[in-house]
Amino acid sequence: MQGRLAGFQLDARLENDSEPLMWLGLCELRVLNDRRWPWLLLVPQRPGVTELHDLTPLDQTMLTFESNLVAQSLKKATGCRKINVASLGNVVPQLHVHVIARNEGDPAWPGPVWGHGMREPYPREELHQFVNKIRSAL
Template sequence: MTMFHLHDRLQADTAPVAELPLCRVLLMDNRVWPWLILVPARNGLTEIHQLPREDQHRLVDEIAWASRTLETLFSPDKINVGALGNLVPQLHIHVIARSKADPAWPGPVWGSGFAERYSPEERNNLIRKIGEEMRQR
């Protein structure tokens, strides 16, 4: 069995938050939105349908877990969930808390031009807060 490898772009743009039974949970380093990325720890996958059926069901459960966590912590108007992969082919799912007050509302976050990295302290505090909430679920 080969060791799981996270795509270099995800490695550069995120910070680890938690390990779920299927996915690694990452925080997107963009403080404009509360934004998690779930990456199934399976090598060589680009699409959800490539997962075995049991893992597909587990993925939906973990997306819901991440969504509830963001909903509890941030009270967003909407949770956006997407698996695009146009730039990063490795299967990964974006879970983003959106607010009518956010700068890109109602449009997509991608290509909006709004990006600002967290300070190390802010990022670490948020990772701890999200991780604690996820462990309570």
Template sequence: MRKKCFKGMPPMPSRSFEMDERLLRDSKPLVTLELCQARLMDDCRWPWVILVPQRKGITELFELTPLDQAVLTFEQMTVAAAMKETTSATKINVAAIGNIVRQLHIHVIARTEGDANWPGPVWGFGTAEPYASDQEDEFKNRFLKALHR
């Protein structure tokens, strides 16, 4: 059984941490972890979570402190495992691209054979399909249950 380290004091973001407006617009809050805000991309074609480290001015992984790099790796793997459990996906894609939104954020995307663009990338494919309220709530509940196992 996996042990999670998400209890205790709430995480403290950098004092002037601000999330890029595009990340705020395109995603919805799921949970705040020790380092990152986990957010659900508002596109129901793929279960897609982004992790945004709560650090000011960071655009690259190597700009994080060694401790933050370790915490990010742990959170990334924990979220990926929860996505796999929640979705039974064929493959979990993890990427940090940042060509358009420079603020460091990690994509964790559950892919399934036969999904909207399998096996191609999700970026730039078609038009996002926002979650219906009940569909979003159902995914969030299943994901958070898997995350905290």
């Protein structure tokens, strides 16, 4: 994976809760380490950015493109019913976008995934299989 942009520092909570998957251009694509939901994170590599409107117009366009690409790939890889895309930033202010595959009957359906139960980390082999499915879909 490419190196991070000079001056960019990934928030420690994102670093601890997710695994790097690949570099897309503007964003580092990461997998949230919670096997209850296929859950990806896009983290724009821009120092000090906390809001979408803090990005330049070009970066906003790139983020939209990369978010759509990841959402389509996640849906293709999982066959899920719905894709949730969100950028909250209440706990981790660094700009990042969640892309989550949802299905009826998942642990939080139809409610939000945030704050629902305890995170269930992937077994290593299962994480590698999921990462490979996403890479193939992209």
